[in-house]
Amino acid sequence: MLRLLLRRAAAGVLLLLVISLLTYLLLSAAGTDVGRQLLGQSADQRLVDAKNAALGLDRPVLVQYLDWLGHLLRGDLGTSWFTGEDVGRAVANRLPVTVSLLLGVTAVTAVVSFLLGAWAGLRRGPVDKAVQILAVLGYALPGFLVTLVIVLVFAVRLGWFPAIGYTPFTESPSGWLSTITLPVLSLSVGAIAGVAQQVRGSVIDQLRRDYVRTLRARGLPGHVVARHVLRNAAAPAVSVLGTQFVGLLGGAVIVEQIFGLPGIGSMTVTYTTRGDIPVIMALVLFSVTGVVIVNLLVDLLIGWLDPKARTA
Numbered sequence: 001m002l003r004l005l006l007r008r009a010a011a012g013v014l015l016l017l018v019i020s021l022l023t024y025l026l027l028s029a030a031g032t033d034v035g036r037q038l039l040g041q042s043a044d045q046r047l048v049d050a051k052n053a054a055l056g057l058d059r060p061v062l063v064q065y066l067d068w069l070g071h072l073l074r075g076d077l078g079t080s081w082f083t084g085e086d087v088g089r090a091v092a093n094r095l096p097v098t099v100s101l102l103l104g105v106t107a108v109t110a111v112v113s114f115l116l117g118a119w120a121g122l123r124r125g126p127v128d129k130a131v132q133i134l135a136v137l138g139y140a141l142p143g144f145l146v147t148l149v150i151v152l153v154f155a156v157r158l159g160w161f162p163a164i165g166y167t168p169f170t171e172s173p174s175g176w177l178s179t180i181t182l183p184v185l186s187l188s189v190g191a192i193a194g195v196a197q198q199v200r201g202s203v204i205d206q207l208r209r210d211y212v213r214t215l216r217a218r219g220l221p222g223h224v225v226a227r228h229v230l231r232n233a234a235a236p237a238v239s240v241l242g243t244q245f246v247g248l249l250g251g252a253v254i255v256e257q258i259f260g261l262p263g264i265g266s267m268t269v270t271y272t273t274r275g276d277i278p279v280i281m282a283l284v285l286f287s288v289t290g291v292v293i294v295n296l297l298v299d300l301l302i303g304w305l306d307p308k309a310r311t312a
Contacts, residue, residue: 008296009292009296012296015292016288019288020284020288024061024277027275027281028064028277034081035047035051035057037274037275038051038081038082068278075088076088077091081274081276081278082271082276087278088282090279090282091264091267091282091283094262094264094267095263097166097263098252098263098265100176101180101183101255101256101263102245102249104180105245105248106245106248108188109188109241112188113237113241114196116134116192116199116200117131117197117203117237118203118226118233120196121199121200121201121203122207128200132197132200134193135194135197138189139190139194141190144258146186146190147258151182161181164260165179166179166259167179183255183258187255190251191244194244195240195241198240202234202235202236203229206232207229211228212228235302238301238302242298249265249287249290249291252264253265253266253269264287268283
């Protein structure tokens with residue numbers, strides 16, 4: 001298992017290098033005149049060229065990337081070209097918002113989808129059909145429509161939660177919970193649909209295995225059989241849950257914009273529009289690192305649930 005994790009960690013580092021290089025090349029290929037944006041459209045061209053040279057933009061793109069990578073290895077993410085703010089500090093201030101959102105969605109999705117999927121797979125009949133209908137609706141309904149309905153019902157009509165804004169946990173735990181609830185719900189609907197279907201399918205597949213018939217033939221109680229079935233069915237569902245977490249990074253951008261959350265999703269939109277490469281590279285770095293960490297955690301959990309996976 002340790003060898004597997006080390007191999008995955010090495011692959012994660014390689015992935016980070018490849019994605020960061022491709023991102024830097026794509027951003028540079030966009031041809032954004034940063035100096036002109038900073039100094040204004042009426043600025044003299046000589047001043048614009050001098051500004052670009054001061055930022056190092058007159059050098060080859062590969063040299064610029066290697067310079068950024070060297071600063072990264074020293075723990076320096078640089079400063080924003082447009083605000084002059086330390087990039088590491090700026091991202092760190094917004095990261096708790098997005099982490100709160102993603103962890104909340106993952107927790108809700110894991111609990112609800114495993115309960116619904118296990119219930120549908122074990123009980124079948126009307127319960128199974130109801131869960132499948134809910135899953136199809138979760139897949140089919142557009143995310144922005146789900147978000148709009150949630151806001152209109154729980155924020156506008158009922159007034160249970162604020163429609164926009166964010167309260168840090170350190171200021172008020174109850175305020176933080178109220179501001180994060182609706183965004184979590186809006187992102188959880190589609191994720192629950194996917195994972196619940198996977199859990200249901202895995203449970204049904206396990207129920208058809210020979211070991212289940214053997215356990216029943218020995219007269220073991222139903223809850224004991226169900227415990228073995230659910231443990232064996234959990235590994236594929238955990239893998240899907242990890243994939244859903246990665247997909248939530250894209251959904252977080254839209255949700256943070258709608259609910260006015262000051263996370264890295266809304267930050268990505270703002271700084272990508274400006275072409276602020278140091279900030280964008282830091283955001284990519286944090287996002288890819290998060291993906292690598294989640295994949296490692298999924299591998300650990302799957303290895304614990306399924307001993308066969310430890311030798312894969």
